[in-house]
Amino acid sequence: MSPFLLPSEPITSFDQYLATETGGKGVAKAQRIGPAATIEVITASGLRGRGGGGFPTGRKWAGVAAQAGPQRYLVCNGAEGEPGTFKDRALLRTNPYQVVEGLIIAAFAVGATGAYVCIKGSFEEELDALTRAVQEFQLSGVCAECTVNIVAGPDEYLFGEEKAMLEVIEGKPPLPRWFPPYEHGLFASSPQEGWEASPHGRTRGAGESNPTLVNNIETLANVGHILARGPEWFRSMGTPDSPGTIIATVVGDVVAPDVGEVEMGTPLRAVIDAVGSGVAPGRSVKAVFSGVANPVVTADHLDVPVSYEGFASISSGMGSAGFIVYDDTACMVDAAYRFSRFLSIESCGQCPPCKIGSGEITAHLENIQSGTGTDHDIAVIGGWLERVTDGNRCFLAVEEQQMVSSVLRAFPEEFADHIENQRCPASESRPMPKLIDLRDGQATYDQRFWKKRPDWTYDEG
Numbered sequence: 228m229s230p231f232l233l234p235s236e237p238i239t240s241f242d243q244y245l246a247t248e249t250g251g252k253g254v255a256k257a258q259r260i261g262p263a264a265t266i267e268v269i270t271a272s273g274l275r276g277r278g279g280g281g282f283p284t285g286r287k288w289a290g291v292a293a294q295a296g297p298q299r300y301l302v303c304n305g306a307e308g309e310p311g312t313f314k315d316r317a318l319l320r321t322n323p324y325q326v327v328e329g330l331i332i333a334a335f336a337v338g339a340t341g342a343y344v345c346i347k348g349s350f351e352e353e354l355d356a357l358t359r360a361v362q363e364f365q366l367s368g369v370c371a372e373c374t375v376n377i378v379a380g381p382d383e384y385l386f387g388e389e390k391a392m393l394e395v396i397e398g399k400p401p402l403p404r405w406f407p408p409y410e411h412g413l414f415a416s417s418p419q420e421g422w423e424a425s426p427h428g429r430t431r432g433a434g435e436s437n438p439t440l441v442n443n444i445e446t447l448a449n450v451g452h453i454l455a456r457g458p459e460w461f462r463s464m465g466t467p468d469s470p471g472t473i474i475a476t477v478v479g480d481v482v483a484p485d486v487g488e489v490e491m492g493t494p495l496r497a498v499i500d501a502v503g504s505g506v507a508p509g510r511s512v513k514a515v516f517s518g519v520a521n522p523v524v525t526a527d528h529l530d531v532p533v534s535y536e537g538f539a540s541i542s543s544g545m546g547s548a549g550f551i552v553y554d555d556t557a558c559m560v561d562a563a564y565r566f567s568r569f570l571s572i573e574s575c576g577q578c579p580p581c582k583i584g585s586g587e588i589t590a591h592l593e594n595i596q597s598g599t600g601t602d603h604d605i606a607v608i609g610g611w612l613e614r615v616t617d618g619n620r621c622f623l624a625v626e627e628q629q630m631v632s633s634v635l636r637a638f639p640e641e642f643a644d645h646i647e648n649q650r651c652p653a654s655e656s657r658p659m660p661k662l663i664d665l666r667d668g669q670a671t672y673d674q675r676f677w678k679k680r681p682d683w684t685y686d687e688g
């Protein structure tokens with residue numbers, strides 16, 4: 228397999244992009260065969276969404292394209308808020324053109340009247356690359372009449388949640404709405420107001436929900452290549468249920484944290500070695516987290532294939548293939564506390580069991596981690612884990628439930644040890660892997676995160 232999404236040298240001009248094997252050929256093919264056949268090609272390729280859920284992309288496109296109503300929108304999700312993940316920024320740094328080409332094809336396929344790319348305002352380098360690529364595409368005439376709007380969003384984790392992302396595009400804070408984007412799309416009034424939709428800047432039409440397609444940056448980056456080379460080429464890589472490649476990020480207790488493109492189905496152990504240069508000599512892997520959204524992967528599962536079905540077979544999830552590695556010196560109580568704190572701070576509070584429950588779970592994990600915990604703390608955590616998802620609007624509450632429960636199940640002896648001996652045996656805490664940069668084998672984490680308060684203000688004192 229030769230990598231096709233991550234070039235060895237960055238592509239920095241439209242002409243350079245057109246000179247690549249597939250540059251510009253995907254959009255030309257889509258225009259030649261038309262929207263319905265374009266969706267068929269993507270469906271036949273078996274491409275699945277790289278934003279974390281792995282939903283079949285062709286089926287998603289067909290669902291949005293089939294909906295009635297004059298207004299449909301496309302949103303490209305580049306928020307990349309998952310701790311331990313840097314792949315969308317790596318793609319934008321090395322080849323933003325393939326992302327723009329994929330987005331033009333997707334908009335054409337579903338008949339979108341408007342297209343939006345959302346990335347964090349703090350991703351300055353990627354914002355510049357993306358803006359340049361969009362302008363060059365428009366000037367080239369490839370999409371002279373298509374409008375691509377770039378939205379610079381907030382740093383909050385929920386900005387990446389698709390229902391919250393639509394709120395941000397509409398100028399509001401990142402608070403997830405109730406219904407998914409294909410049911411309650413951009414600029415549509417809320418269902419409780421009678422589903423009146425507003426074609427952006429024009430008069431509202433009754434009964435329109437403006438179905439909106441949301442796809443991740445990496446998902447769309449694949450699209451032009453698939454159109455240009457055909458679905459069979461794509462299916463020649465990866466596994467039958469997870470075709471193609473995946474851009475994996477490997478950080479944590481590894482020699483050289485990095486991002487790399489691997490074939491789907493590669494064993495996790497091999498991905499840790501190939502992308503992150505493995506753990507330090509003399510150390511072994513104790514646990515791997517795929518972001519904070521999935522159950523922990525323990526050392527006995529390191530040969531799991533990196534694929535959607537592979538991770539499902541060990542009752543975890545591949546997420547966006549951002550792997551946070553812990554070696555045998557790490558404390559799992561500390562890891563659970565950090566990740567739970569992240570989720571509780573980032574919870575928006577629209578669903579009280581999520582905000583209050585994740586806050587309580589975090590506080591009791593901190594007691595245990597700091598050596599003041601008792602069996603009562605475990606009991607309180609267990610109680611909240613049952614209720615934290617009650618009435619949840621979005622998946623964040625489920626992430627808290629799954630991640631914390633999995634660590635309790637996998638490492639009960641570490642919790643017992645902390646409570647019995649009233650101390651944490653680990654030599655040092657790990658940083659919270661919220662990445663702000665990753666280059667030359669060096670990961671830079673957002674230290675300011677520790678100052679963030681539950682109401683999303685910062686304690687600068």
Ligand SMILES: Cc1cc2nc3c(=O)[nH]c(=O)nc-3n(C[C@H](O)[C@H](O)[C@H](O)COP(=O)(O)O)c2cc1C
Pocket residue numbers: 275276277278279280281282287304305306307308309384385386387388389390441442443444446447621622623
């Ligand atoms: C709390 C939360 C945060 C998320 N953050 C991101 C993100 O940063 N980037 C992303 O692409 N998807 C994120 N997602 C998933 C999106 O909601 C959505 O499923 C995805 O963008 C769909 O694209 P895909 O079908 O191409 O995977 C997040 C989901 C949740 C629940």
Ligand code: SF4
Pocket residue numbers: 385402403573574575576577578579581582619620621622623624
């Ligand atoms: S589940 Fe949590 S993060 Fe999601 S909308 Fe409800 S309170 Fe907010």
